[in-house]
Amino acid sequence: MKTIITKLSAALAMLSVAQFSHASETPAASPDALLLTQVQIVDVDQQTIRRGAVLVEQGKIAAEYSAPPANFKGQTLDLNNRWLIPGLIDMHVHAFGNRAPHAKSDFAGTEKIAQRVLYAGVTGFVDLFGHEQGLINARQQQRTGTFFGADIYSSLSCLTAPKGHCTEYGLKTRTMSTPEEAIAQVQSLAKAKPDVIKVVYQPSDDQPSIDRATFAAIVQQSNQLGIKTIVHLKTWQEVSDALEVGATAFTHIPGTPIPTGLADKIAKAKMVVIPTMTVHTDLTDFLFDKTVIASELLQAMTTPAIIAGYQSEETMKKWGDREAKWRKQDAQRTANLAALVKAGVIVLAGTDAGNYGTIQGYSVHREILKFTQAGMTNWQALAAATTRSGSFLGIDNTLQTGAQASFVILDASPIEDIQNTQKIHAVIHQGKVVDREQTLKNGF
Ligand SMILES: [Zn+2]
Structure with a gap:
């Protein structure tokens, strides 16, 4: 037994030497190689912080070292003991821009928003409904590098009842009233390769909704095609239905008290929840907590008109007593x-x-904060916006070797204070250092 262990550690030692010498003796295996030195790697899955160096090649993590290899010839970025977390992923956006009460919108379109949000460390997002063909085009252009922006994932469309939620925005939606129509729509949409299927199911609502049989047909057809479903809903009864028909995820957290035992059922079924705390609760803080709207990152991410809209007299006249x-x-x-x-x-x-x-971009930081206010540790909240979203989307957004090299470099530890995710020093997207000022300019 002892011999085996000795042999094994000898082999491991050789392996690390081999890895080490690979980088130290060759100038750089690829011209785009990037070495991040003196970094504190915040491994959100392992829940550890390691000091070391990270080698990035071809958009992926090629190696991690406890000490940087000598004689490395590629681009080196000395991070001076700053903190590195995986790039943030926003799992529910409509990436056209921002709206505010009594304010001119800052609508810029998906391509520009994908560039803008990189500034805030958002290296990927899931657009859950917009202009279908526009989203197909933007996603294609982002993926082929026509523009340098955050990774775009999308449901492309929204499956809903005739005159149901999503139809009110004047965009093309996919409506259906029967299971047969539902199956046909899922099959037709699948040809455009949606990353997820977005379904609106809310019989409790004033707006028309698909019925349960139609809902079940959408989920079954999507499951058969291997596409995950994200269900927009309003009540815990609708959550129970989503659970029973086998939906992958639901989005929006109902506002009435959760029935006893339901949380355990959701956990057992491994149904994913995208609660969107921000959209439900942050208007309160935008209006009544002056520190939020004054945040440096928020101010950078939108126009003065939007910010003024939240502080305007008309807005306060309407909601000031709420x-x-x-x-x-x-x-x-x-x-x-x-x-x-x-x-x-x-x-x-x-x-x-x-x-x-x-x-857009800023609110992910608020969502993470709100998760900690609901009892998540800082580690869990970070994972919810990085590694776990990645695994839902089938991408490796961890900090392990082989993972995509999309990172946010922070000036302070997010484990000490979760709001330190807003203290961004640098952003790296798919192995490339983001010119944050430029990407912000491009984003408006
Ligand atoms: Zn939405």
Whole structure:
């Protein structure tokens, strides 16, 4: 036994020497090689911080060293003991831009927003409904490098009832009233390769909704085609239905108290939750917590008109007396999320950016903060916006060798204070250092 261990450690020692010498003796295996030195690697899955160096090649993590290899000839970035986390992924956006009450919108379109959000460390997002052909084109152009922006994933369309939610925006939607129509629509949409299927199921709502049989048909057809479903819904009854028909995920956290036992059922079924705390609760803070709207990162991510809209007299005249009422509602949603977190449900960060109370790119940082207020540790909240979203989308967004090299470099530790995710020093997207000022300019 001892011999085996000795042999094994000898082999391991040789392996690390081999890795080490590979980088130290060759100038650079690829011309785009990038070495990040003196970095504190915040491994959100392992829940450890390692000091070391990270070698990036061809958009991926090629190696990690405890000490940087000597004589490395490629580009080196000395990070001076700053903190490195995986790139943030927003699991629920409508990436056309921002709206605010009584304000001119800053709509810029998906291509520009994909560039803008890189500034905030958002290296990928899931657009859950917009202009179908526009999203197909933007995704294609981003993937082929026509422009340098955050990774675009999308449901492309929204499956809903005739006159149901999503149809009110005047964009092409895919509507259906029967299981047969549902199956045909899923098959037709699948040809455009949606990354997920977005379904609106809310019989409780005033707007028309698909019925349960149609809902079940969409989910079954999507499952057969290997495409995950994200269900927009409003009530816990609708969550129960989503669970029973086998949906992959639901988005928006209901505002009434969660029924006893449901959190455990969701956890057991491994149904994923994208609660979008931001869209439900951050309007309160935008209006009544002056530090939020004053945040440097928020201010960088939108126009003065949008910011003024949240502070305008008309807005305060309309909602100025709502704080107590809204805070009570917000607390209920936080309690509901806390129940899900406690039960061990997989929760992912999504903001529903594009709506009031959100800012594209910025709001992911708010979502992460709100997760910690619902009982997640800082580690868990970071994972919910990085590695776990990656695994939902089938991409490796961890900090292991072979993972995609999309990172946010922070000036302070997010483990000490989760709001340090906003103290961004640099962003790396698919192995390339982002020119943050330029990408911000391109984004408007
Ligand atoms: Zn949405």
